[in-house]
Amino acid sequence: MANEPLVALEVGTTRIRALVGELREGMLAVIGLGESESAGIRKSDVVDMDHAVTALRTAMEAAEERSNVTIYAVHLAVSGGHVRAEVNRGTVHVTRKDGEITEKEIEAAREAARSGTVGPDEEPVHTLHQRFYVDGVAVMDPLHMTGNRLEEDALIIRTGINPVVNLIKVVETSPVDVEDVAFSGLCAGYGVLTPEQKYNGALVIDLGGGTTSYVVYADQMIAHAGAFGVGGDHVTNDIAFALNLPQAQAERLKRRHGAAVVTQETRKLTATLPPEGGFAGRTVRKVELDVVINARMDELFRLIRLEVERQGCLVKLGAGVVLTGGGARLGGVADLARSVFGLPCSVGEPSGLSGVTSIVRGPEYAAVVGLLKYAYQNQKQSSGGRLRPSDLLGTLFGGIRRRGGRR
Amino acid sequence: MSDGQRILLCGVGGGGCAMLGSIAAGWDHAPDCAAVHSDVAELSAAGVERTVLLGGTVRLGVSAGGDAERGQRLAEASETELRALVEGRDLVILVVALGGGTGSGAAPFLARMARQSGALTLCFCATPLRFEGLQRQANADQALHALRAAADAVVVFPNERLAEWFGGRTAVAEAFERINQIIGRHVRAVWNVLRHPGLLRTDLMDLRRMIERGSGVLSVGYGEGEGDQRAEQAVEALVASPLLEGGMVLAVSGGLLACIVGGPDLRLDEMERVAEALRGRMRPDAEFQLGAAISPAYAGRLAVTLLAVEHLAPAEAAPAPEPEAAAPAGGPRPLGRPSRPRRPRTPQQPELPLQELQRGRFTNVTPTLYEGEDLDTPTFRRRKIDLAAL
Numbered sequence: 100m101a102n103e104p105l106v107a108l109e110v111g112t113t114r115i116r117a118l119v120g121e122l123r124e125g126m127l128a129v130i131g132l133g134e135s136e137s138a139g140i141r142k143s144d145v146v147d148m149d150h151a152v153t154a155l156r157t158a159m160e161a162a163e164e165r166s167n168v169t170i171y172a173v174h175l176a177v178s179g180g181h182v183r184a185e186v187n188r189g190t191v192h193v194t195r196k197d198g199e200i201t202e203k204e205i206e207a208a209r210e211a212a213r214s215g216t217v218g219p220d221e222e223p224v225h226t227l228h229q230r231f232y233v234d235g236v237a238v239m240d241p242l243h244m245t246g247n248r249l250e251e252d253a254l255i256i257r258t259g260i261n262p263v264v265n266l267i268k269v270v271e272t273s274p275v276d277v278e279d280v281a282f283s284g285l286c287a288g289y290g291v292l293t294p295e296q297k298y299n300g301a302l303v304i305d306l307g308g309g310t311t312s313y314v315v316y317a318d319q320m321i322a323h324a325g326a327f328g329v330g331g332d333h334v335t336n337d338i339a340f341a342l343n344l345p346q347a348q349a350e351r352l353k354r355r356h357g358a359a360v361v362t363q364e365t366r367k368l369t370a371t372l373p374p375e376g377g378f379a380g381r382t383v384r385k386v387e388l389d390v391v392i393n394a395r396m397d398e399l400f401r402l403i404r405l406e407v408e409r410q411g412c413l414v415k416l417g418a419g420v421v422l423t424g425g426g427a428r429l430g431g432v433a434d435l436a437r438s439v440f441g442l443p444c445s446v447g448e449p450s451g452l453s454g455v456t457s458i459v460r461g462p463e464y465a466a467v468v469g470l471l472k473y474a475y476q477n478q479k480q481s482s483g484g485r486l487r488p489s490d491l492l493g494t495l496f497g498g499i500r501r502r503g504g505r506r
Numbered sequence: 507m508s509d510g511q512r513i514l515l516c517g518v519g520g521g522g523c524a525m526l527g528s529i530a531a532g533w534d535h536a537p538d539c540a541a542v543h544s545d546v547a548e549l550s551a552a553g554v555e556r557t558v559l560l561g562g563t564v565r566l567g568v569s570a571g572g573d574a575e576r577g578q579r580l581a582e583a584s585e586t587e588l589r590a591l592v593e594g595r596d597l598v599i600l601v602v603a604l605g606g607g608t609g610s611g612a613a614p615f616l617a618r619m620a621r622q623s624g625a626l627t628l629c630f631c632a633t634p635l636r637f638e639g640l641q642r643q644a645n646a647d648q649a650l651h652a653l654r655a656a657a658d659a660v661v662v663f664p665n666e667r668l669a670e671w672f673g674g675r676t677a678v679a680e681a682f683e684r685i686n687q688i689i690g691r692h693v694r695a696v697w698n699v700l701r702h703p704g705l706l707r708t709d710l711m712d713l714r715r716m717i718e719r720g721s722g723v724l725s726v727g728y729g730e731g732e733g734d735q736r737a738e739q740a741v742e743a744l745v746a747s748p749l750l751e752g753g754m755v756l757a758v759s760g761g762l763l764a765c766i767v768g769g770p771d772l773r774l775d776e777m778e779r780v781a782e783a784l785r786g787r788m789r790p791d792a793e794f795q796l797g798a799a800i801s802p803a804y805a806g807r808l809a810v811t812l813l814a815v816e817h818l819a820p821a822e823a824a825p826a827p828e829p830e831a832a833a834p835a836g837g838p839r840p841l842g843r844p845s846r847p848r849r850p851r852t853p854q855q856p857e858l859p860l861q862e863l864q865r866g867r868f869t870n871v872t873p874t875l876y877e878g879e880d881l882d883t884p885t886f887r888r889r890k891i892d893l894a895a896l
Binding site for chain 1 (some may be wrong): 663758789867868870871872875884891
């Protein structure tokens, strides 16, 4: 597989991003990015197919132009409040006479871990290996070991079927094939975490417009992940109600003047929106704006904290919390997270790529960069590696393969 | 009937009678008061002369035992007496605690009767505290639904919110008494708006017109001030009143009626300051009426009462008043009674009015629910943050 480009596509509620990369001198290099305002998407779900397709085409055409390639297939990031993650243990009894554990047993254990926890409207997207046990004892690599029983703990990340199918339809209508699907929270982690952070334990929170996704690294593995159907749109909506503003103006106000923490200084300040179109302009007290934002972000962080605590992971986050996504640009958001989680907190920057990296600077690019890296890893390993870092989707999405270009 | 008799303040059911007792206590110029209940003992505890013991020939004199249907049947059995109570009135204010049997069952029946006889019918209702249990809450919800269709407007006092106002460590009896006092203050405040002859007269007609164009829910706020800054103080206190959701109600209401009551020392600039302060918190397109009245009892003080409706239907031409066939001959009619359009009002949503919320940009999107809470509702609202008080 020579220099075929890899394309990572993120179809969010606020923005659509298509990132094109290729292999150069043994490294993954960014060659172009296409972005557009999203449309027809609410809380990461498709609510208007036509608008979404139109917006997607804008981003894809821009990506093709900037990178000078034709895009036939993409890797797609998905998220939404329907994403669930659970650790499942698959058990297999070694039936060979000599009791040796071969690749067959390892496959079977993985399959057993994958199935079982998934509901009727759900599909597993990732099966993330955590640990192997041979006769109850944790081992790194059971291949060729002897034992009676092989078990694998895996974190299964699953999504609702309908939202993902609809999103795939939008992409295929544009028309482009979907090679693979990945959870954007996981991608955000891949995009910004260093190996040290992964080793020491970290919580990555991707603050999107429609959804907030997160992934937890603890005990040197991916310990937990999830998503809430709450995002930047909720902050805007809260502001619109609190200050009696139209949605678009509330968004403007949030971006220009909003902050997630309130200080003594805040009480003395006002924030002014100049007139625009049919809007006469308005001056508000900054303390009202920031208190509304603070309430929403505080609640969101606390919900995530609760989930992480329930999994027993909060105490294992040596590297603290990393914030990504457009929402990480909100003033004071790292301070707020610091106080809610009681841990060090920083805003993540994408890393680990070469090429035109200047175009993907900023926390909002974490997921799409991570997705590109992830796609690249898959490609490297798909030729024979037995421990795939993720699953290609099961039978439902199994028809998704390279079908050859068609434009 | 004399001026005072055209207005009736009526406590219905056990809670209502107790509230009435609090409201009427020491009130010098109270309107006509009456208590309506099925339990003899609680009825006399209201401390008013005029009472109706529900039950007709089935007069057991005991409570309806938490059964609203039974409460309604008891009321129906006393139809004649109840009709005599509300007939010929211009304004009937019912006070009731929802969740039990008599109040929840009889109040809608009585409200409908009062409205049909031509009176502007307002219902001040208290809803149960959370610990009182799901059954009472369900009863209260149902009764509220019925009342919104039966009365012209309801003013809801969620006891749970009021209790939060003074904290969980209050002794139970004291908490209920304080809640009753808060409700009492609001009822008296509304009465003040209507009763005091004044400089700028807002009267029953103005209130009636606003309510008829509203959606059946009325919010009431009340605040008082003393000293140099009493105008500003009164408005601050008003905005902080428990039913105004920290000023939220002012910011979203389409129709507002405010009345300033002061002593002989009330100044013109103070009235202007009150009006300014209120206007600054309202929607630019809200319809706002301001009344003022002087009362010797208010020397040194300034009080502001606010009545607000959220959604105001566009004004239609008022129907021409028909001669009232049953009008008492020769009697003065200072409060006016044109024939009223009999517009049956079906509430659009059965939820408690204070929980109704447009979903903003999440209209037609599946709600995000977490452990029973709708996360799409603004957090600052669910946390009851008072923005104006910041």
